[in-house]
Amino acid sequence: AATDQALDYDAIVVGAGMSGMYQLIRLRQLGLRGRVFEAGTDVGGTWYWNRYPGARFDSESYSYGFSFDPELLQEWSWSEHFAPQPETLRYLNHVAEKYDLRRDIQFNSRVASAHYADDWRGWTVTLEDGSRYRARYLITAIGVLSAPTLPRIAGIESFRGQSWHTARWPKEKVDFTGQRVAVIGTGATGVQTIQEVAKTAAHLTIFQRTPNWCAPLHNRPITEDEQQRIKASYPEIFRRCQETFSCFLHTPDPRGTFEVTPEEREAFYEELYASPGFGIWVGNFRDMLTDPAANREISDFVARKIRQRVKDPRLAEMLIPKNHGFGTRRLPLETRYYEVYNQDNVTLVDSRATPIERITPTGIKTSEAEFEFDIIIYATGFDALTGAFDRIDIRGTDGQRLKETWSGGAQTFMGMLVEGFPNMLMLLGPHTALGNIPRSIEYNVEWVSDLLRHMQEHGLTRVEARPEAVQAWTDHVKSCAAGLLTFEVDSWMTGVNRNVEGKQTRTIARYAGSAPAYRAWCDAVAAKGYQELMLR
Ligand code: NA7
DSSP: OOOOGSSSSSEEEEEHHHHHHHHHHHHHHHHHHHHEEESSSSTTTTHHHOOOOOOBOSSSSHSSSSSSSSHHHOOOOBBSOOBBBHHHHHHHHHHHHHHTGGGEEEOOOEEEEEEEEETTTTEEEETTTSSEEEEEEEOOOOOOOBBOOOOOOBGGOOSSSSEGGGGGGGGSSOBBTTTTTEEESSOOOOOOHHHHHTTTTTTTEEEEEOOOHHHHHHHOBBHHHHHHHHHHHHHHHHHHHHHSTTTOOOOOOOSSGSOOHHHHHHHHHHHHHHTTTTTTSSSSBBTTOOOOHHHHHHHHHHHHHHHHOSSSSSHHHSSSSSSSSSSSSOEESSSHHHHHHTTTTTEETTTSOOOOOOEEEEEEESSSSSEEEEEEEEEBBBOOTTTHHHEEEEEESSSSSSHHHTTSOOOOOOTTTTTTTEEEEESSSSTTSSHHHHHHHHHHHHHHHHHHHHHHTTOOOEEEEEEHHHHHHHHHHHHHHOOOGGGGGGGGGOOOOTTTTTTTTTOOSSSOOHHHHHHHHHHHHHHHSSEEEEEO
């Protein structure tokens, strides 16, 4: 086995977003030599790449930031309840400076491949420029929604105007004044983009294939008073996040939809619709996402809201989802989104009824009409969960590719380890708990760091998940999905992306159990001395 001196680093971390940044801090605390490779030119990950107009949190700002350092919590003041992307990026730059992270991060360095060698128990990581580094551990911090996908439409390259995927937005401010703009896609990203671009574009045309249920964000500035109260109550805020199902401040109502009178139900829905954030999604009646009749009640309620807000009844009907229920896909939160469709400078195109046939040098041609644009915005989403892994040539013990290992669906141990890929640790791997992501990140970084400390203390240099453990976890993930309406709908949460080969049908792509249950499982593994892992 290679001695530690023959290695370039103890651990190579791929990605300098929130998970890579925090992992680096923890590696240093363990006295391990860590190196982060980042494709972008600076830190921030999701908040570095997604600079599109209107990008912001849907989680309360003060529940989203790092929680590990009380000093950091006290010195940073969020300006709004749901902070905009530039502020979050400033925050992450502040974190990078405070902990002097950049000296161990190499930017402009996209990882092309990572190959494991059992003879020296480590990983050779090759960057796109051909440079190679050897490390004992490979820690992936590559995010859940970081591999953007363009639609598979002929002629994309031929367009002579400006066009970007929302996750590849330019650093310079884009001025829409006087411009004819197209947005393709109406997921959480499309909704945020549309409501912003509609303010200044000469004309905005939205190509909607599937309408999504949306609910009001109700963002506003944080007052001086609130700021003081937030800073005084951080321990309670994060304790609450630890208790809730998906680490948001909201938690399901213990009542069933039909356990209350119709009047009480209506009043509760009204209250949720008028409240900030994800309450209407994750703080609703407990059976909203399991009982189709319960789901129909809230769907009908929100449909009525859409009809009230959109003046043209034909447009309102186009904006109301007909084939999936409220909350069964990721809920976009909006600020005057539906009112956009009352504006004269906005057109909604149903791109299921009249599909886009091609992108032309001057615009978009559908089966029915030709449109001219100066700018085309692709808000077409990501090859989620496994896409960022698939884009790196990752090979395990016998040279097998991770992409092939997962071709029939991801198999992991707690989303952090994969059989056949020793010493690879995933911070946001498939089948880990999601929700309010930084809470998952902090937990997983700490779990991985505890494992590394255990290995350090016991002179161990190889860790791999046992096949039975992977099987047990995968079965558990499947059982958590049973009975959930979410898994009966196509979305990135069920692993479907029509723009990606091999992702046309639904899988159990996501762990749907609660975050506390997830942590209990992981904590038990550590407490019992990692019996589910083969340690050498
Ligand atoms: P999403 O939620 O995956 O949305 C992608 C959107 O793009 C969705 O409306 C798609 O329609 C649409 N799309 C994709 N390809 C096409 C083509 N070829 N033609 C027309 N429309 C298309 O991604 P987002 O970036 O909005 O959100 C991702 C997550 O980021 C979000 O959940 C938050 O957690 C933050 P479809 O629904 O497939 O018919």
